[in-house]
Amino acid sequence: MDPEINKLKTVWEATEITTDLSTLVPQFNFDEIISSLISVGPFYFYIIDFYDMSLSNVSPSIAEIHGFDPETVTFDDVLNTIHPDDMEFVAKAEATYFELLHNKLGKEKIPNYKANYSFRSRMKNGEYCLLNHQSIILTIDDDFRIGKSLNIHTNIDHITKTNNNTISLIGLNNEPSYTNISVILDLKELTSFSKREIEIIKLISEGYTNKKIAEFLIISEYTVKTHRKNINYKSGTKNSVELVRKCLLQGLI
Numbered sequence: 562m563d564p565e566i567n568k569l570k571t572v573w574e575a576t577e578i579t580t581d582l583s584t585l586v587p588q589f590n591f592d593e594i595i596s597s598l599i600s601v602g603p604f605y606f607y608i609i610d611f612y613d614m615s616l617s618n619v620s621p622s623i624a625e626i627h628g629f630d631p632e633t634v635t636f637d638d639v640l641n642t643i644h645p646d647d648m649e650f651v652a653k654a655e656a657t658y659f660e661l662l663h664n665k666l667g668k669e670k671i672p673n674y675k676a677n678y679s680f681r682s683r684m685k686n687g688e689y690c691l692l693n694h695q696s697i698i699l700t701i702d703d704d705f706r707i708g709k710s711l712n713i714h715t716n717i718d719h720i721t722k723t724n725n726n727t728i729s730l731i732g733l734n735n736e737p738s739y740t741n742i743s744v745i746l747d748l749k750e751l752t753s754f755s756k757r758e759i760e761i762i763k764l765i766s767e768g769y770t771n772k773k774i775a776e777f778l779i780i781s782e783y784t785v786k787t788h789r790k791n792i793n794y795k796s797g798t799k800n801s802v803e804l805v806r807k808c809l810l811q812g813l814i
Contacts, residue, residue: 604715608699609636611707618711626716628685644681644689647724653744654678654728659707661730661742662698668705671698673736678728679717690718697733720806732756740796740808754795761788766805 605623607616616639619631629638643651658676666674675697682692693715700708729740738754754762757778764774771789775782798804 602693602716602719604713606711606713607634607639608709608711610709612709624685626685626714627683642683644683647680650724650726650744651678651680657728657742657744658730661739663705666730666736668701670736671701671705671707673734674698674730674732676728677731679724681724682714684716690716691722691724693717732759754792758788758792758795761785762792762804762808765789765801766808 603622603626605620605626607619607623609616614636616634616636619634621631623629623631623634627634627639627642654676662668662671662674675695677693677695679691679693681689684690694712695715696710696712698707698710702708725741727741727743729742730738732738735756737756738759740754760778761774764777769777771782771785775785778785793799793804796804796807798807
């Protein structure tokens with residue numbers, strides 16, 4: 562096994578955060594959860610079972626992107642597409658993700674967060690493109706150890722070719738979101754967006770004016786302006802175009 566891939570697998574296998582039991586995926590609307598996670602661009606998805614590192618529900622589009630047969634592709638095949646220079650970042654991003662879930666946000670909230678970060682990946686033609694990785698934990702055991710995860714990889718080379726080398730945790734079910742987290746983890750410097758702020762960011766991305774946002778959310782226009790000021794401060798952006806682009810890459814929209 563490639564030593565870099567082995568290092569990455571150690572993040573999952575040697576830290577006792579993944580289960581040693583087989584877990585069952587609960588009933589859910591698969592199309593609905595996929596549509597809530599994807600970004601703009603060609604994408605594929607699969608479910609990884611950390612119990613035995615097997616793949617299931619692999620989308621046919623993996624053949625167009627990587628040239629893999631969705632019926633026979635393995636997790637090692639997917640990991641081997643990661644650019645060698647990005648492997649260490651991916652390992653640190655995964656470690657940061659699990660550290661936050663277990664020790665910062667609380668184990669009971671594991672299913673309420675999706676991870677979002679990017680890395681370069683080898684395409685079917687042999688060239689490397691920037692992929693956006695999104696994942697959400699589908700199953701946990703009685704000790705809150707992770708069983709199965711839904712992973713989605715989207716080609717975002719048309720948006721940017723530069724990786725910001727950070728990870729974001731996007732809150733689901735009304736949980737707050739945390740963005741621009743350095744993989745050299747400093748829990749004191751997490752950027753958190755409230756549910757209301759995320760609603761406003763999404764409306765901004767759809768071209769709504771402050772007045773229309775106020776009408777839609779049934780709040781005052783002044784309140785919208787205050788939220789936008791706070792959003793720009795937290796995101797480090799100066800205008801709507803910059804905000805939308807940055808939030809798209811972070812998985813907020």
